[in-house]
Amino acid sequence: MDYPRPPQRDSWFAPLSIDLLVKVFKVTFFHPFISWIIPLCFRAQALRWDAPPMVGSIAWATFITLCWMANVINQRIAYGLPRDVDLNEEVIVITGGGSGLGLLVAEVYGMRGATVAVLDVNDMENGEARGVTFYKCDVTDKTQVARVAAEIERDLGTPTVLINNAAIVKGKSLLELDFEEIEKSIATNLTAHFYTLKTFLPPMIRGGNGGTVVTMSSVLGHLGAARLTDYAAAKAGVTALHKSLTAELAASYPDIRTILVEPGQLSTPLFYGVQTPHAFVAPVVEPVDVCKEVIAAIDAGRSAHVAMPLYARWIHWYNVLPVAVQQVARRVAGVDTSMQTFIGRQEKGMGEKNGSLI
Numbered sequence: 266m267d268y269p270r271p272p273q274r275d276s277w278f279a280p281l282s283i284d285l286l287v288k289v290f291k292v293t294f295f296h297p298f299i300s301w302i303i304p305l306c307f308r309a310q311a312l313r314w315d316a317p318p319m320v321g322s323i324a325w326a327t328f329i330t331l332c333w334m335a336n337v338i339n340q341r342i343a344y345g346l347p348r349d350v351d352l353n354e355e356v357i358v359i360t361g362g363g364s365g366l367g368l369l370v371a372e373v374y375g376m377r378g379a380t381v382a383v384l385d386v387n388d389m390e391n392g393e394a395r396g397v398t399f400y401k402c403d404v405t406d407k408t409q410v411a412r413v414a415a416e417i418e419r420d421l422g423t424p425t426v427l428i429n430n431a432a433i434v435k436g437k438s439l440l441e442l443d444f445e446e447i448e449k450s451i452a453t454n455l456t457a458h459f460y461t462l463k464t465f466l467p468p469m470i471r472g473g474n475g476g477t478v479v480t481m482s483s484v485l486g487h488l489g490a491a492r493l494t495d496y497a498a499a500k501a502g503v504t505a506l507h508k509s510l511t512a513e514l515a516a517s518y519p520d521i522r523t524i525l526v527e528p529g530q531l532s533t534p535l536f537y538g539v540q541t542p543h544a545f546v547a548p549v550v551e552p553v554d555v556c557k558e559v560i561a562a563i564d565a566g567r568s569a570h571v572a573m574p575l576y577a578r579w580i581h582w583y584n585v586l587p588v589a590v591q592q593v594a595r596r597v598a599g600v601d602t603s604m605q606t607f608i609g610r611q612e613k614g615m616g617e618k619n620g621s622l623i
Contacts, residue, residue, distance in 0.1 A: 282548040284574045297333050300326035340567075347566035348475040348520055352379040358417065358424045359383050360404050360461060361431030362397075364390045365533035366481070366552040370428060371397045373560060382417045382424070384410075385431070404431050404457035405449070407464075414464045423472040426563060427465045428479040429458050429503075432496075434535050436607040439494045447495050454499030458506055466521075475520035477563050480507040482527045484577045487584075491601035511568070524562050526571045527580075528555050530603075538608030543598055548574050 293299050304322040312319050352374070362371045363385030375381045375396030383389060384402040393399075398421060402413040417424060433453045435446050442450075458480065469476035485493055486500035504525065511523040530536055532549045541549050550573050562569035572578040583591065595601055 282545050282574070284548055287575055295329060297326070297330045300329045344522075344568035345515075345519065348477075348522055350564055350566040352377055352564075354474070355426055356380045356382065356417070356422045356424045357426040357428065358461075358465060359428040359430055360402075360457065361385055362389075362428075363387045363399070365535060366531060366555060367428070367430040368394075369552050369556045370430075370559060373556060380421050382421055384413060404461060405452035407460040410457075410460045410464050414468075418468060423468050424465050425469060425472065425474060425476045426479070427461060427469070427476070428481070428559075429461055430479075430481045431457055432481065432535065434493070434496050434607075434609065436492055436604055436609060438492050442495060450495035451499050454496060455502045455506075458503055462510065470518050470521065475522070475566075477522040477524060477566070478510070478514075479524045479526065479559060479563065480504075482507065482525060484527050484529050484572070484580050486527070487580045488595075488600060490604065492604035492607070522566060522568045524559065524569045524571065526555065526559060527577055528571075528573050529577050531555065534609065536607065536609075538606050539603050540599070540606045541603065547576055547598060550574055 300322075304319055304326060307316070307319045307322060308314075314320075355374075357371075357374050357379055359367050359371050359381065361367045362381075362383035364387070367383070367385075368389065368391060371381045371383050372391070372394050375394050377396075379396065381397045383397055383399050384404060385399070386401070386403045388401070389397075389399050398417075400413045400416060402409050404410055414424075431453055433450060435442060435450055437446070462478070466476075466478070480503060482503045483496075483500040485497040486502075486504045489497040489501075504527065507523060507525045511525075514521045514523060528550050529547055530539055530541060530549050532551050541547055555571065555573055558569075558571045558573065562571065572580070583594070586594070
């Protein structure tokens with residue numbers, strides 16, 4: 266895939282973001298191993314145990330270690346034990362895998378030896394990919410989904426991983442949208458999840474080897490934004506669907522893992538042209554970064570919540586703020602003005618503006 270990056274304001278510090286700083290700190294001062302090196306270095310210099318620098322460094326290393334252990338315990342309590350994953354035995358179904366993030370995940374797994382089935386209403390943009398079988402399918406049509414599911418089970422085997430990734434963006438205000446566009450948007454961004462889950466989940470359960478369901482949602486499901494009424498409403502529904510499904514599976518089918526993905530603005534054709542007013546706080550997320558997190562969770566056989574960039578992990582606290590503060594934050598971040606530069610797929614040979622898949 267060779268998509269041009271969505272146009273952003275150029276500056277010498279453009280690559281710098283709060284996410285980059287946090288990433289650096291996580292592998293240095295906030296890492297238990299590195300934290301304990303500091304008091305060891307002090308001791309190597311024959312510094313006394315009761316010296317203030319030694320006491321401070323040991324206290325810091327102990328605090329970081331306890332935080333790390335607490336996070337491990339939190340993950341285990343929240344998501345339970347991981348399932349065994351053998352890529353040679355996995356059959357991965359990806360909706361909307363003909364381009365963007367979906368295609369990237371498909372190509373990575375295909376090259377690693379997994380069996381991958383891509384469902385998309387459009388042809389794959391890279392043509393044929395190693396280890397990937399393409400099925401032309403409109404996921405808003407439950408009849409087509411059922412037909413393709415039968416073909417996949419016949420050709421490739423019982424699916425063990427379902428990645429619901431298909432999505433479209435209209436980029437219009439509510440008054441500009443016609444009823445057909447609203448229905449298409451809700452059908453693709455929300456209803457299709459019900460169709461694929463109802464179709465692929467039962468055989469996954471019957472297989473007896475467990476499985477993983479990945480739901481691609483968005484931070485817009487929590488925030489909402491101007492010119493994204495249909496998309497944000499659907500993503501809010503997708504997030505609620507995922508949480509409810511996770512609760513149901515945990516009670517009845519604990520071998521099925523669930524992964525919720527809620528990224529900010531992705532550097533894919535879906536939101537091509539959208540400006541990010543404050544790239545330091547809300548940088549554009551590269552698909553490869555999301556891909557790595559999702560694949561790591563699937564490979565580990567664990568449930569997870571993937572939220573990128575950093576602000577997406579704390580978005581739930583947004584509604585706790587006073588309403589006036591929320592409004593100021595929206596204006597400063599440019600949440601409701603960023604879609605004014607929306608282009609989509611209509612330029613640079615990327616197809617139609619509306620109806621593009623992730």
